[in-house]
Structures are given as C-alpha cells and as structure tokens.
Amino acid sequence: xxxxxxxxxxxxxxxxxxxxxxxxxxxxxxxxxxxxxxxxxxxxxxxxxxxxxxxxxxxxxxxxxxxxxxxxxxxxxxxxxxxxxxxxxxxxxxxxxxxxxxxxxxxxxxxxxxxxxxxxxxxxxxxxxxxxxxxxxxxxxxxxxxxxxxxxxxxxxxxxxxxxxxxxxxxxxxxxxxxxxxxxxxxxxxxxxxxxxxxxxxxxxxx
Amino acid sequence: xxxxxxxxxxxxxxxxxxxxxxxxxxxxxxxxxxxxxxxxxxxxxxxxxxxxxxxxxxxxxxxxxxxxxxxxxxxxxxxxxxxxxxxxxxxxxxxxxxxxxxxxxxxxxxxxxxxxxxxxxxxxxxxxxxxxxxxxxxxxxxxxxxxxxxxxxxxxxxxxxxxxxxxxxxxxxxxxxxxxxxxxxxxxxxxxxxxxxxxxxxxxxxx
Numbered sequence: 187x188x189x190x191x192x193x194x195x196x197x198x199x200x201x202x203x204x205x206x207x208x209x210x211x212x213x214x215x216x217x218x219x220x221x222x223x224x225x226x227x228x229x230x231x232x233x234x235x236x237x238x239x240x241x242x243x244x245x246x247x248x249x250x251x252x253x254x255x256x257x258x259x260x261x262x263x264x265x266x267x268x269x270x271x272x273x274x275x276x277x278x279x280x281x282x283x284x285x286x287x288x289x290x291x292x293x294x295x296x297x298x299x300x301x302x303x304x305x306x307x308x309x310x311x312x313x314x315x316x317x318x319x320x321x322x323x324x325x326x327x328x329x330x331x332x333x334x335x336x337x338x339x340x341x342x343x344x345x346x347x348x349x350x351x352x353x354x355x356x357x358x359x360x361x362x363x364x365x366x367x368x369x370x371x372x373x374x375x376x377x378x379x380x381x382x383x384x385x386x387x388x389x390x391x392x393x
Numbered sequence: 394x395x396x397x398x399x400x401x402x403x404x405x406x407x408x409x410x411x412x413x414x415x416x417x418x419x420x421x422x423x424x425x426x427x428x429x430x431x432x433x434x435x436x437x438x439x440x441x442x443x444x445x446x447x448x449x450x451x452x453x454x455x456x457x458x459x460x461x462x463x464x465x466x467x468x469x470x471x472x473x474x475x476x477x478x479x480x481x482x483x484x485x486x487x488x489x490x491x492x493x494x495x496x497x498x499x500x501x502x503x504x505x506x507x508x509x510x511x512x513x514x515x516x517x518x519x520x521x522x523x524x525x526x527x528x529x530x531x532x533x534x535x536x537x538x539x540x541x542x543x544x545x546x547x548x549x550x551x552x553x554x555x556x557x558x559x560x561x562x563x564x565x566x567x568x569x570x571x572x573x574x575x576x577x578x579x580x581x582x583x584x585x586x587x588x589x590x591x592x593x594x595x596x597x598x599x600x
Contacts, residue, residue, distance in 0.1 A: 200414040207407040217440040237442040336572025358581035365543025367582030368575035374565035375574030
C-alpha cells in the first residue's frame with residue numbers, strides 16, 4: 187500500500203501533515219511525498235520547506251493520493267504536469283483525496299465532475315464550475331473521492347479514512363496516540379460559528 | 394518577533410506543524426526552523442523530511458521557542474548541543490513552549506523544575522524526576538512555560554497562545570481560516586475516553 191502526498195509551491199503545511207500523521211500511520215503502508223521536481227518545497231508563508239523525495243514521474247501507481255490545499259490554488263489548477271499526474275494516478279487509486287483547496291486541483295483535473303465534494307469555506311463556490319456539488323460537511327465521501335474542508339479538517343479525514351480501511355480499532359489507536367481530543371479555546375472554526383463580522387471581513391464584504 | 398521551531402531526528406511532524414500553522418500566523422512574526430545542523434530533518438517514521446533553515450548557533454534570541462516531541466525523546470534529552478541551546482535561548486524568550494514529549498527536553502534542560510507541565514499521556518510519569526508536576530490538562534501555562542499534551546494538542550496550544558499574545562480576534566481569525574471545527578470520527582483521543590483495553594495495550598499492560 188503506497189500513499190502519495192502531492193507537494194507544490196505555497197501549499198499549506200497542516201493540510202498535508204494532518205492526513206500524514208493519521209492516515210499515514212496505516213499499518214503496512216508507505217508514504218511518499220512527491221512534487222513536480224524532487225527537493226524542498228516551500229509552504230504558503232515561505233517559512234518552511236518540506237522535502238519531496240520523489241518526482242511525479244517516479245510515483246505512478248499510488249493506492250491513495252492526498253492533495254493538500256493552499257491560498258493560491260489557481261496556479262496548480264493550470265499546471266498541466268500536476269493535472270496530468272492526478273488524472274494518471276487516479277486511474278488506479280483506491281482513494282483519491284484532498285484537503286482544503288486541494289479539491290480545486292482534483293476538480294480542475296476533471297475528477298470531481300458530477301460528484302459531491304467540499305473545500306475551504308471561502309472556496310466552496312468555485313466547485314460548481316467543474317461540475318462538483320459543494321456540501322457543508324467537513325469530510326465528504328463520494329465513491330473513492332474523499333474531500334475535506336479547510337486546513338485542519340484533514341485530521342478528521344485521515345482518521346475517518348483510516349477507520350474505513352483498517353477498522354475502528356486501528357483508527358482509535360492512532361487517535362489516542364496523537365491524543366486527538368480537541369479542546370479549541372474558541373468556537374470560531376466554521377463560518378456558521380464564528381462572529382459574523384469576522385466572517386464578513388474574511389469574505390471581503392462589509393458586515 | 395521571532396518564533397523558533399526546534400527540529401531533531403525522528404520528531405513528530407504534527408507536533409511542529411500544529412503550532413506553526415496557528416501561532417506561526419501571528420501578524421508580524423517570523424518563524425524559523427532550526428536544528429543542530431541545517432538541512433533536511435527526518436520525522437519519526439522516516440517518510441518525510443522538514444528543512445531546518447538555520448543551525449542552532451544562528452538563532453540566539455527567539456522570542457518564542459517551540460519544541461516538538463517524538464517517540465524517542467531520550468536521544469535529545471542527552472544531547473548537550475540541544476540542551477545548551479534550550480537553556481541559552483530560554484534566558485531571553487517571552488514564551489518557552491513544547492508539544493508532546495518536547496516537554497521532556499525542556500525538563501532535561503532544567504527548565505521545568507518546580508513547574509506544572511504536561512506531555513504525551515504515555516510519558517507524563519517521566520516529568521517528576523526533573524522536578525516538574527504533571528497535570529491532566531491539555532495545555533498547561535506556568536509563567537512563560539507552556540506545555541501541551543500529545544501530538545495534536547499543539548493546535549490548541551498554538552491558538553491559545555495566539556489569543557494571549559494578539560487577542561481573541563486574531564486567534565479566532567486563524568481558527569476560522571484553518572477551519573478548526575474538529576469533528577473526530579471517534580471519541581478515543583485521551584486515555585480517559587478511549588476503550589480501556591486499547592489504553593492498557595498501549596501502556597504495555599494486560600487489560
């Protein structure tokens with residue numbers, strides 16, 4: 187079982203690491219970080235690089251692919267090398283997954299046409315132009331396509347998918363070992379719950 | 394404002410990335426990843442490397458230091474280069490923090506003597522030998538020392554500390570942008586909540 191995590195310039199670190207430190211702990215699985223060119227790939231703020239150990243062409247038949255998001259999805263949504271790779275590996279994956287705006291890359295590759303999907307809340311309205319139906323759920327399963335909402339939701343996706351693949355006990359073991367018993371200091375993690383002025387400001391709309 | 398994240402061989406990625414993608418979004422702050430030697434540093438499973446852009450000697454006065462944990466804390470707990478650096482930077486930090494077994498590195502450096510602290514639930518009992526008093530809380534503040542429980546708790550720590558430093562609105566903005574509205578598929582994230590047989594097995598004790 188091989189899990190491939192796609193990296194690209196200015197991805198968001200937690201989008202990739204949430205699934206990596208949950209689903210990536212699937213017993214017997216190997217995780218590989220892959221990018222157009224192997225080597226360091228900078229995250230959105232530029233303050234950190236993760237290393238892609240393989241080039242796209244070296245990872246041709248992963249069982250699971252994970253596509254993180256980032257604040258500038260439009261760049262990779264027009265990158266033929268990335269879109270071609272996504273289409274090619276999707277032909278044989280068991281699960282094709284994304285976190286945050288990663289779903290827009292899947293959508294741009296034509297993989298979410300006619301499917302239910304999600305994305306970062308600020309980008310949900312971009313899904314329909316690719317034939318995908320946005321939902322308000324945090325983790326959306328449609329066949330083998332699993333999309334998660336913004337950034338931190340990849341942890342929930344990773345555990346959920348781990349349970350589907352390996353059973354509840356394995357997923358609970360990983361939850362306990364990562365001590366994932368969330369206690370956010372605020373209840374502002376979704377546009378339904380955050381202060382309305384904050385949501386409006388982030389939407390670029392006056393309250 | 395400079396935030397330094399310590400990396401070392403076989404650290405756990407999410408321990409570092411949880412605070413990085415929350416506290417690291419503090420407006421005006423610069424985050425730097427630092428290790429004994431600059432370059433790629435492999436995580437616990439070996440499947441990923443994060444790049445340390447700076448050597449320890451290049452980062453001498455960070456305002457905040459973040460120490461992630463990993464499954465083999467005993468190695469760095471006996472590494473004079475790391476312990477000396479922790480003691481040196483702690484002399485001028487505003488906040489000295491850890492996630493998971495990172496608190497054992499702080500403790501081994503003598504920084505938690507007489508303080509309340511936490512760690513990964515499987516390692517809590519190692520704190521008293523360094524004079525620290527373990528607590529059952531997920532995020533523990535004692536003066537400028539902030540320690541978080543296992544792996545994923547660094548997200549809660551990052552948001553909590555962000556709120557203390559920059560105010561609730563900034564922290565809520567980051568919570569909303571990272572869509573941190575957790576919906577774990579199980580309620581097994583702490584030893585109090587997970588199935589007793591699972592806890593016992595992980596403790597290496599027959600149920």
